[in-house]
Amino acid sequence: MVIEGRAWTFGNDVSTDLLYPQVAYSLPLEEAAQLVFSASRPGWSQQVERGDIIVGGTNFGMGSSRPAVALLRELGIAANLAESFANLYFRNCVNYALPALALNGILQLVSEGDSLRIDFSSGLVENVTTGEALRAEPLPEALLAIVESGGVLASLEAEGYLPPIQTGANE
Amino acid sequence: MTEKILARTAGREATAPGDILVCSVDRAVVLDMQFSSTAIPWREPLKMTHPDRLAVILDHGAPAPSTRDANGHHMAREFCARYGITDFFDIGNHGICHQVIAERGLARPGELLLCSDSHTCAGGAFNAAARGVGSLEMIQIICTGTTWFVVAPSVRVELSGTLNDACEGKDVFLALAGRYGSADNRNLEFVGAGVSTLSLHDRRTIATQCAEVNAEFSIFASDPVIDDYLAARGVDETAPVKPDANATYDETWTLELDSFEPQVATPGKIVGNVSPVSQQAEVKLDQCFIGSCANGHLEDFEIAASVLEGKTVAAGTRLIVTPASQRVYLEAVRAGYVASIMEAGGVVTSSTCGACFGYHMGVLGDGEVCLTASTRNFKGRMGSPDSEVYMASTRTVATSAVTGRLTDPRALR
Structure with a gap:
């Protein structure tokens, strides 16, 4: 799996309270997604474009289990890199089919707005803008398989555990 | 200890850091937010492998602060009624899931306990491998009874001494976070003579808060206090896990419980x-x-x-x-x-x-x-x-x- 896109950079210890503020709980998904980073970086949700990539510092996604990744997927975020991830957030990335890789030094490799090319099978992260590259420990095959299959919901539907979504049925 | 529980639930003799396992979950706890979320609208499963292993607890918005929460509670009631889920803690029997899990004896030594709240590591005080998962992952667990883990390395946290009366479990946790920082996605395994000098209340505070240092799992060694607590709740037979004498740890952290002053x-x-x-x-x-x-x-x-x-x-x-x-x-x-x-x-x-x-x-x-x-x-x-x-x-x-x-x-x- 290879993904190319434009990078948005963030610092260390970005919490899920910033990603998915509790005031967004009452809103439909598309409106909730407009509040991602509203406390720390107002206007970001409106600037982000489909296919963009988030690059975080250490402990990205710290805190609660809330489905922040669902909001990032709604905004069209294509991949998430970080110096390191909070483990629960990383689980959510895999299960929501948001490809994610942790690698030391990524914030030195990437400046905001750079174009990146990420090969999740080999772990190679190329900064297309600067021509520099770094190699991460690739995503384990079993986890990559979950991502490539479209995540948990797609698998459960395919295996007959869940009824397929009927448009407009739930909201 | 964590590795032993993960190995058993994956049907293996043993396991080691880096292994990827598919584990059969002993107990899964579903919360009100599962039913009221707008991010992942609730869809009732067509089939479930182990509905008998589920408990449902209303806690995050209880009693309902909004119509959406109230509607979520209603869906939870319907779900439990339809599938005969008896471990359902409705308004009146409600409480924060980790408290209800403790006082109803749902966190048991040697078991794998998962719940869609990040503080599920609270159950580690009872010698369970317990952790939070996402609500999407919980749907998978509700359906299949299984989920995946990448086995993490463990840190041995050696407790000694006795807390002075100005300090609580919270101060122990804060001191740990201050002195050692992040667990960096490793398991924290609390052992040593200091475990039994801590009240179960203090152990539960510490285990709960290990979510804040990014522990993969946090687990305490078992002792008679756990046996007595569970026996009083009708849980007589348990299978606690103990660390092997030659267990491999990534690192050892030491905490002398006498040495702390109140932390913030x-x-x-x-x-x-x-x-x-x-x-x-x-x-x-x-x-x-x-x-x-x-x-x-x-x-x-x-x-x-x-x-x-x-x-x-x-x-x-x-x-x-x-x-x-x-x-x-x-x-x-x-x-x-x-x-x-x-x-x-x-x-x-x-x-x-x-x-x-x-x-x-x-x-x-x-x-x-x-x-x-x-x-x-x-x-x-x-x-x-x-x-x-x-x-x-x-x-x-x-x-x-x-x-x-x-x-x-x-x-x-």
Whole structure:
């Protein structure tokens, strides 16, 4: 799996309270997604474009289990890199089919707005803008398989555990 | 210990860090947010592998603060009725899931316990491999009874000595976070003579809070206190896991329980952000909060009541106390703790996750400063992104409610 896109950079210890503020709980998904980073970086949700990539510092996604990744997927975020991830957030990335890789030094490799090319099978992260590259420990095959299959919901539907979504049925 | 539980549930003899396992979950706990979420609208499964292993608890928005929450509760009731799920804790039997899990004997030694709340590591106090998962992952567990783990390396946390009476489990956790920082996605395994000198209440606080140092799992060695607690709840046969003499650890951390003084985490994060209360400059407080899965226990009511007995909450400061469950609430009423807190001017709310995550019953306004004994101090966590949250023990919070500013509990003796 290879993904190319434009990078948005963030610092260390970005919490899920910033990603998915509790005031967004009452809103439909598309409106909730407009509040991602509203406390720390107002206007970001409106600037982000489909296919963009988030690059975080250490402990990205710290805190609660809330489905922040669902909001990032709604905004069209294509991949998430970080110096390191909070483990629960990383689980959510895999299960929501948001490809994610942790690698030391990524914030030195990437400046905001750079174009990146990420090969999740080999772990190679190329900064297309600067021509520099770094190699991460690739995503384990079993986890990559979950991502490539479209995540948990797609698998459960395919295996007959869940009824397929009927448009407009739930909201 | 964690590896043994993961190996058993994956049908293996043994396992090692880096292994990817598919584990059969012994107990899965589903919450109200599963049914009321707009991000992942609830879809009832067509089939489930182990409905008998499920429990459903209403806690995050309980009683319902909104129509959406109320509708979610309704869906939870329908789901439980349709599938005959008897471990359903509806309004009246409700409580914060980790308290209900403890007091109903659902966290058991040697078992794998998963729940869609990040503080599920609370169950580690009972020698369970317990952790939070996402609500999407919980749908998978509801359906298939299984999920995946990448086995993490473990840190041995060696406890010795006995806590002095100014300190609580919260101070032990804060001291750990201050001294050693992040667990960096490793398991924390609490062992040593100090384990049994800690009350179960303090162990539960510590296990719960390990979510804040990014532990993969946090687990305590078992002892007779656990056996007695569970036996009183009808759980007689357990299979605790013990660390092997030659177990491999990534690192050893040591904590001498006698050596601490009351600790505080300043606003924003926990790791690397902890210092003794005695070293803090003056902090004026708008709100003091005691509650949550970490510190809404009956023992927290006992401590708060003992501090507040015959005293008054400072003018300009409000004290909100939220029991971790209906059972805790009732016991605290019977013991007179609720009266002592209310006579001092404190508010005692119904049991809920409520104020801890800024959802209801104690949300912070712009520019407000809160001292909390709950679980997190992140920006925006308890309400306005312009509010500030300090975190300390129940004794420190109750003492500070009386003075209206962050105060070392030893100052008010």
